[in-house]
Amino acid sequence: MTALLGLDPLAIGDLIWAPLLIILLKVVVIFALGLLVTMFMVWFERKAIAGMGNRIGPNKAGPWGLLQTLADGIKLFFKEDLLPDRADRFVFKLAPYLAFVPAFLVWSVIPLGGDFSDGKDGLVEWFGQTTRVQLADPPVGILLFMALSSVAVYGIMLAGWSSGSKYPLLGSVRASAQMVSYEAALGLSIATVLLLAGTLSTSGIVGNQGGFTDWHVVSTGIVPFIIFMLAATAEMNRPPFDLVEAEQELVGGFNTEYSSIRFGLFFLAEFMNTVTMSGIIVTLFFGGPQGLFDIPVIPGAIEGTIWFIAKVLVFLYVYVWMRATLPRFRYDQLMDLGWKILIPASLGWFMLMAVLQLGRDEGWNRGVVGIISGVVIAGCAGLMSAAVRTSRANREREGAMF
Amino acid sequence: MELVVFVLAAAMILVGAVGVIVRSNPVHAALSLILTLFGVAVMFVAQNAHFLAAVQVIVYAGAIVVLFLFVIMLLGVDRSEDLSSEPFRIQRPLAAIVGLGVIGLVVAAVVSSRDAIMVRGTGLNVADTVGDGDTNIKQLARSVFGDYVVAFEVTSVLLVVAVVGTVLLTRRVKGSGKAS
Numbered sequence: 050m051t052a053l054l055g056l057d058p059l060a061i062g063d064l065i066w067a068p069l070l071i072i073l074l075k076v077v078v079i080f081a082l083g084l085l086v087t088m089f090m091v092w093f094e095r096k097a098i099a100g101m102g103n104r105i106g107p108n109k110a111g112p113w114g115l116l117q118t119l120a121d122g123i124k125l126f127f128k129e130d131l132l133p134d135r136a137d138r139f140v141f142k143l144a145p146y147l148a149f150v151p152a153f154l155v156w157s158v159i160p161l162g163g164d165f166s167d168g169k170d171g172l173v174e175w176f177g178q179t180t181r182v183q184l185a186d187p188p189v190g191i192l193l194f195m196a197l198s199s200v201a202v203y204g205i206m207l208a209g210w211s212s213g214s215k216y217p218l219l220g221s222v223r224a225s226a227q228m229v230s231y232e233a234a235l236g237l238s239i240a241t242v243l244l245l246a247g248t249l250s251t252s253g254i255v256g257n258q259g260g261f262t263d264w265h266v267v268s269t270g271i272v273p274f275i276i277f278m279l280a281a282t283a284e285m286n287r288p289p290f291d292l293v294e295a296e297q298e299l300v301g302g303f304n305t306e307y308s309s310i311r312f313g314l315f316f317l318a319e320f321m322n323t324v325t326m327s328g329i330i331v332t333l334f335f336g337g338p339q340g341l342f343d344i345p346v347i348p349g350a351i352e353g354t355i356w357f358i359a360k361v362l363v364f365l366y367v368y369v370w371m372r373a374t375l376p377r378f379r380y381d382q383l384m385d386l387g388w389k390i391l392i393p394a395s396l397g398w399f400m401l402m403a404v405l406q407l408g409r410d411e412g413w414n415r416g417v418v419g420i421i422s423g424v425v426i427a428g429c430a431g432l433m434s435a436a437v438r439t440s441r442a443n444r445e446r447e448g449a450m451f
Numbered sequence: 452m453e454l455v456v457f458v459l460a461a462a463m464i465l466v467g468a469v470g471v472i473v474r475s476n477p478v479h480a481a482l483s484l485i486l487t488l489f490g491v492a493v494m495f496v497a498q499n500a501h502f503l504a505a506v507q508v509i510v511y512a513g514a515i516v517v518l519f520l521f522v523i524m525l526l527g528v529d530r531s532e533d534l535s536s537e538p539f540r541i542q543r544p545l546a547a548i549v550g551l552g553v554i555g556l557v558v559a560a561v562v563s564s565r566d567a568i569m570v571r572g573t574g575l576n577v578a579d580t581v582g583d584g585d586t587n588i589k590q591l592a593r594s595v596f597g598d599y600v601v602a603f604e605v606t607s608v609l610l611v612v613a614v615v616g617t618v619l620l621t622r623r624v625k626g627s628g629k630a631s
Contacts (some may be wrong), residue, residue, distance in 0.1 A: 195509050
């Protein structure tokens with residue numbers, strides 16, 4: 050039973066009221082927090098982009114326009130819910146939830162705080178009970194994130210198909226091809242992190258990143274982080290990889306036929322994904338709630354949350370910044386980047402990290418290991434680029450245009 | 452508790468499996484297949500095989516059925532099929548015979564090996580589930596990359612051969628064949 054649930058140190062032993070209440074409280078707080086953060090994110094993105102575009106942005110509803118998202122949400126609730134005549138009714142209604150629920154569930158495995166100093170392993174004391182500042186810590190932690198992101202593809206894919214209209218279908222086919230191809234690079238860069246962490250659980254991954262030099266962005270070399278960041282952007286269909294919603298070509302993309310709160314769910318899911326993906330990046334590469342220095346006065350558990358929020362905010366800003374500054378990729382460029390650069394690079398880097406790790410364990414000469422792996426990687430990269438150039442030349446001879 | 456989980460998961464699997472066969476729309480059939488795969492994942496979790504459950508969802512539900520749906524949508528065969536017409540007359544009786552035969556074989560295998568399954572650790576190599584969650588993955592890794600590494604590598608070579616073969620077969624070089 051405990052092994053089946055095995056998610057929280059609270060759930061071990063007899064279930065009595067206090068732990069049960071704490072778990073319930075955690076569920077409610079994390080759900081509400083997720084919605085609030087998403088609301089804030091929508092406002093933040095509009096405001097920041099407005100600033101970069103030399104405009105004012107939302108400024109009427111509430112102070113600095115903070116309540117604009119709430120106003121938009123209420124408006125969406127009261128709008129007419131259209132159901133296209135040619136739609137597949139059941140799937141059409143199901144799709145928004147398939148997009149929304151996985152986006153929310155990822156929240157449950159991200160460590161949102163906790164005290165990781167002095168081998169405390171992120172456990173905190175609340176009302177005399179030991180628990181984590183995260184909803185669940187399953188043994189497969191980060192794989193759950195992968196599973197949920199692959200389930201999220203269905204939301205977009207089925208939304209486009211069930212609309213019974215050609216632009217949404219094109220948008221959803223693009224989306225699913227893009228998400229499936231970038232998932233490989235995403236998974237391989239996560240694998241590099243797991244190689245060093247030696248565990249799949251998210252709290253274990255955070256626990257492995259004690260100081261700045263242990264942060265995985267440093268200890269894996271910066272390459273997996275860059276690959277993860279690019280692949281995550283494509284996975285979320287955010288600019289510059291937002292071909293799914295290319296207005297000039299596809300009207301509105303997969304959600305063209307959706308209106309009212311069903312559209313609202315897609316919209317929420319998209320922004321929720323941005324926030325959770327930033328959380329995952331921070332967890333994997335930037336030590337999650339682990340701080341660079343000790344903030345005085347504030348107790349350890351709250352300090353972790355402050356660090357986590359600060360780091361996530363940086364990435365949220367980066368995503369908005371990318372949207373405001375980068376032009377959209379062309380579809381063949383997108384696929385070239387994914388298959389010919391990101392996947393080989395992440396695979397090569399994974400092998401390199403594995404060899405270095407093995408060398409450390411076996412006590413091999415570091416210089417020799419470094420030189421040999423450098424030569425092998427250079428050779429593979431040369432072969433790869435030669436293959437790409439040959440196939441390109443072949444296609445050009447057959448009359449393809451680039 | 453285990454019984455409740457089993458009954459629910461089994462119901463998911465069966466409803467999904469029947470749906471794959473009965474639904475006339477290919478997209479609905481693929482969705483039913485996802486239901487079955489999730490049911491199997493739940494079964495894995497109930498047996499403490501968390502890693503297999505996650506991989507089941509990532510690989511089967513996340514990649515393979517997505518490819519099925521992709522092909523269905525791209526080829527535009529997502530119309531409802533008329534299930535009453537029958538191109539091969541003998542197909543359905545044959546399918547029934549083969550199906551019954553498979554069920555009979557599985558039941559016979561389970562019945563004959565019941566003693567081995569009932570007593571833990573004597574007949575079958577039961578995975579060790581005590582300890583932290585990672586031991587599960589470590590045991591799996593040790594048997595895949597240690598004990599059965601040759602079979603594993605041969606399988607991957609087979610897959611590469613299949614991929615290269617598919618690319619070669621579908622690629623038309625201009626000039627040598629019919630230009631499209």
